Amino acid sequence: MKEIIPIGERVLIKPLKLEEMTKSGIYIPESAQEHRKEGSVIAVGCREDGSALPLKPGDHVIYGGYSADKVEVDGENYVFVPFKDILAKIE
Amino acid sequence: MKEIIPIGERVLIKPLKLEEMTKSGIYIPESAQEHRKEGSVIAVGCREDGSALPLKPGDHVIYGGYSADKVEVDGENYVFVPFKDILAKIE
Amino acid sequence: MKEIIPIGERVLIKPLKLEEMTKSGIYIPESAQEHRKEGSVIAVGCREDGSALPLKPGDHVIYGGYSADKVEVDGENYVFVPFKDILAKIE
Amino acid sequence: MKEIIPIGERVLIKPLKLEEMTKSGIYIPESAQEHRKEGSVIAVGCREDGSALPLKPGDHVIYGGYSADKVEVDGENYVFVPFKDILAKIE
Amino acid sequence: MKEIIPIGERVLIKPLKLEEMTKSGIYIPESAQEHRKEGSVIAVGCREDGSALPLKPGDHVIYGGYSADKVEVDGENYVFVPFKDILAKIE
Amino acid sequence: MKEIIPIGERVLIKPLKLEEMTKSGIYIPESAQEHRKEGSVIAVGCREDGSALPLKPGDHVIYGGYSADKVEVDGENYVFVPFKDILAKIE
Amino acid sequence: MKEIIPIGERVLIKPLKLEEMTKSGIYIPESAQEHRKEGSVIAVGCREDGSALPLKPGDHVIYGGYSADKVEVDGENYVFVPFKDILAKIE
Numbered sequence: 001m002k003e004i005i006p007i008g009e010r011v012l013i014k015p016l017k018l019e020e021m022t023k024s025g026i027y028i029p030e031s032a033q034e035h036r037k038e039g040s041v042i043a044v045g046c047r048e049d050g051s052a053l054p055l056k057p058g059d060h061v062i063y064g065g066y067s068a069d070k071v072e073v074d075g076e077n078y079v080f081v082p083f084k085d086i087l088a089k090i091e
Numbered sequence: 092m093k094e095i096i097p098i099g100e101r102v103l104i105k106p107l108k109l110e111e112m113t114k115s116g117i118y119i120p121e122s123a124q125e126h127r128k129e130g131s132v133i134a135v136g137c138r139e140d141g142s143a144l145p146l147k148p149g150d151h152v153i154y155g156g157y158s159a160d161k162v163e164v165d166g167e168n169y170v171f172v173p174f175k176d177i178l179a180k181i182e
Numbered sequence: 183m184k185e186i187i188p189i190g191e192r193v194l195i196k197p198l199k200l201e202e203m204t205k206s207g208i209y210i211p212e213s214a215q216e217h218r219k220e221g222s223v224i225a226v227g228c229r230e231d232g233s234a235l236p237l238k239p240g241d242h243v244i245y246g247g248y249s250a251d252k253v254e255v256d257g258e259n260y261v262f263v264p265f266k267d268i269l270a271k272i273e
Numbered sequence: 274m275k276e277i278i279p280i281g282e283r284v285l286i287k288p289l290k291l292e293e294m295t296k297s298g299i300y301i302p303e304s305a306q307e308h309r310k311e312g313s314v315i316a317v318g319c320r321e322d323g324s325a326l327p328l329k330p331g332d333h334v335i336y337g338g339y340s341a342d343k344v345e346v347d348g349e350n351y352v353f354v355p356f357k358d359i360l361a362k363i364e
Numbered sequence: 365m366k367e368i369i370p371i372g373e374r375v376l377i378k379p380l381k382l383e384e385m386t387k388s389g390i391y392i393p394e395s396a397q398e399h400r401k402e403g404s405v406i407a408v409g410c411r412e413d414g415s416a417l418p419l420k421p422g423d424h425v426i427y428g429g430y431s432a433d434k435v436e437v438d439g440e441n442y443v444f445v446p447f448k449d450i451l452a453k454i455e
Numbered sequence: 456m457k458e459i460i461p462i463g464e465r466v467l468i469k470p471l472k473l474e475e476m477t478k479s480g481i482y483i484p485e486s487a488q489e490h491r492k493e494g495s496v497i498a499v500g501c502r503e504d505g506s507a508l509p510l511k512p513g514d515h516v517i518y519g520g521y522s523a524d525k526v527e528v529d530g531e532n533y534v535f536v537p538f539k540d541i542l543a544k545i546e
Numbered sequence: 547m548k549e550i551i552p553i554g555e556r557v558l559i560k561p562l563k564l565e566e567m568t569k570s571g572i573y574i575p576e577s578a579q580e581h582r583k584e585g586s587v588i589a590v591g592c593r594e595d596g597s598a599l600p601l602k603p604g605d606h607v608i609y610g611g612y613s614a615d616k617v618e619v620d621g622e623n624y625v626f627v628p629f630k631d632i633l634a635k636i637e
Binding site: 116117118119127145146152153155174175177178179180181182 | 186188189190192194225232253255262
């Protein structure tokens with residue numbers, strides 16, 4: 001896959017598939033699945049002053065918000081999620 | 092339970108059940124129960140500059156606001172509450 | 183009463199009863215009583231940087247605003263009032 | 274009269290009576306009298322950092338705005354006016 | 365005329381009369397005359413930090429905006445204009 | 456022409472006539488010509504702290520936005536354009 | 547082509563043609579193509595304090611947003627894109 005470097009306070013995420021979500025033990029109410037999801041961090045932008053955001057590739061996250069931008073690379077789906085819409089990291 | 096680390100100024104809360112609320116001696120008017128509740132702090136995010144929020148796991152809080160995000164982990168219900176919607180700590 | 187510690191720029195207030203208000207010599211026009219009241223400060227939060235707000239328990243205040251949150255503790259009524267809605271202190 | 278200490282960037286003002294206004298030589302168009310008035314400063318709050326506002330008790334001011342809060346103390350009418358709504362000082 | 369000292373980032377202006385405007389060689393489209401005008405600066409407020417605004421009494425200005433407050437002093441019309449609505453100085 | 460000194464982050468611009476625009480090789484889609492235009496900078500205001508804006512009289516610019524204020528001086532048309540609405544300089 | 551120097555936090559971009567986009571292996575869902583596109587950076591403005599934006603001419607970017615301004619220079623189409631609407635750089 002080409003390297004995609006998010007610009008600004010954005011995070012590139014690969015959404016988990018339904019069967020992967022079930023394994024995590026976390027359940028997001030069906031009524032909320034439209035705008036809340038689990039995913040895996042692929043790449044992370046940075047703050048305006050160049051400082052790092054507290055996430056790294058491979059992190060397992062729950063994210064929300066309504067302004068994720070979908071993109072498909074080499075047949076796989078990804079989303080750009082504003083950092084402010086990352087709710088939590090799961091370890 | 093997996094460790095869930097809230098990102099940003101968010102607090103992960105386990106809402107108190109009705110019978111637990113009654114014991115606390117605090118009564119929230121029924122008309123307000125839709126958006127004001129008691130709960131127990133499970134995990135706390137941090138400010139943008141990395142500094143701590145003045146809450147810790149185990150704190151008993153009253154919280155309000157309309158933007159709490161529900162999540163279910165291992166069959167238990169939790170909510171992500173923006174820190175600004177935490178009204179008070181009860182000791 | 184349990185100790186209730188307001189979080190953020192909030193003030194916990196015990197509203198004065200009608201007969202107590204009359205004694206203070208201050209009269210709030212009836213048309214405004216819905217959102218302007220006298221009360222006694224019970225507990226005070228703090229600013230985001232941890233510095234104190236210029237009020238202390240026992241202060242007699244006039245407060246306004248539309249976003250006070252009611253709460254009942256051990257049968258008594260209290261309100262959480264955002265600090266910006268405290269109009270004045272009476273001495 | 275009890276001492277009333279405005280909190281935050283507020284000014285306690287005693288509105289001038291109609292006959293007092295005429296003497297000042299300043300005339301506010303009738304269509305504007307609903308939200309523009311002359312008055313005498315009674316007490317002054319302060320900025321968030323504790324620094325003084327550039328007004329003092331006794332100042333004769335013109336004020337405007339729509340969010341003045343009326344209050345009656347010992348039978349006299351006063352208003353709390355946000356500092357930003359004080360248009361000018363008359364000397 | 366009494367001295368009127370504008371408070372905050374406000375400018376007290378004496379609007380030019382129609383015949384005075386024509387002489388300046390500047391023409392404001394009729395459709396815009398409702399909210400754009402020429403005038404002469406009478407008095408100038410200051411910024412919140414006490415620093416001066418870049419205008420002085422006697423300056424000939426074009427001003428716009430919708431929030432000018434009219435006032436009449438000793439039979440003459442004046443307006444309080446927010447500094448941000450002063451478009452230009454004419455020399 | 457009288458000297459007109461823009462106040463604040465404003466730029467006084469003389470819009471190019473249609474035949475002048477064609478010569479520049481730049482074409483603005485007809486549907487956008489209502490709010491995007493070429494022009495020549497006549498005079499430039501400054502930032503609040505007194506520092507210069509990165510434009511000078513004579514610059515050829517493309518500007519947009521919806522809040523340009525028209526003014527006619529000695530029979531010629533000019534516009535005051537907020538600096539934030541200057542899209543680019545053409546060299 | 548004339549030199550076009552974007553003013554402020556803007557980026558001048560040459561949108562990729564459909565056949566060029568396919569080669570990049572990135573696919574933007576058809577429903578989103580109205581406001582999300584690939585392009586090549588032609589020229590970059592700067593921040594208000596004069597510091598550089600983290601992009602340079604030749605960068606291959608994905609951009610979004612609804613406020614891109616189209617312009618045609620010497621028969622070729624370009625857009626001015628606010629920097630905040632650049633989603634990512636592709637390498």
